Amino acid sequence: MANIKIVTDSSADIPKALLDELGITVVPLKVHFGEETYVEGVDITAETFYPKLVSSDRLPTTSQPSPADFLEAYKKLATEPGDEIISLHISSALSGTYQSAVLAKQLLEEQIPVHIVDTRYASFGHGVMVVTAARMAREGKSAEEILEAVAKKREGSQIYFIVDTLQYLYKGGRIGKASALFGSLLNIKPILTVDEAGEVAPVDKVRGQKNALSRMIELLEKDMAGRNMELYVGHAAAPEMAQQLKDLIVSRLNVEPKMFIDVGPIIGTHAGPGTLAVFAFPE
Secondary structure (H helix, E strand, C coil), X not given: CCEEEEEEEHHHCCCHHHHHXXXXXXXXXXXXXXXXXXXXXXXXXXXXXXXXHHHCCCCXXXXXXXXXXXXXXXXXXXXXXXXXXXXXXXXXXXXXXXXXXXXXXXXXXCCCCEEEEECCCCHHHHHHHHHHHHXXXXXXXXXXXXXXXXHHHHHCCEEEEECCCCHHHHHCCCCHHHHHHCCCCCCEEEEEEECXXXXXXXXXXXXXXXXXXHHHHHHHHHHHCCCCEEEEEEECCCHHHHHHHHHXXXXXXXXXXXXXXXXXXXXXXXXXXXXXXXXXXXX
């Protein structure tokens, strides 16, 4: 039986209970408020991050794990002959985390098979692929089977999200193709996605939050035509709006989202509080 260990980074926004259940190793990113540094998931969480973000007079910055961080994690995990590691990470277009993992693999002195995956996604879009890999690893699937399944998961999926303001994406340098949306009229809500290249890109823009949520449902309905999808709702310190989005999904699509996802500090630094997202994956 294959002995596959799964590694990811903290930007995947996977709930801690699920991480523990599936034995997923997380290499954390860091958030910096001036001279203060916090390790995501260790000494700062979504619950403590957003109040600090709103009250801070400076936009925080983030930093990726170093190659040494990944090297340490890989060496701890691969202790027996036949061990293999699959390491899945946030889009390389949004973070240097993937490249740090690649460099760590190159630095390994031992012959440890490590498969590095650029998910070309962010937050729980990336997290769903990690969870899929971990569940298959527990079932004894081979690395090749897991990598193939993860690739298929990405191909048939979709993310839509809206932000309360584009200022965080703009100041953090992550807005990419969505930059053309600046200069929009007051109360215009852009609907964004993470495209095939792993970059933030615009899908549509509508006036007002209510219309934006409705438009997200229309887009999902089109994506889901003729196939079964599993849905997840994510939010950045906006539980009431997340519940509204879930209620719309249930009433209009007759699908029950599997869980709410708290968008963590790393993604929240760039998306900002009030962000709402829906993650759709083929079942």
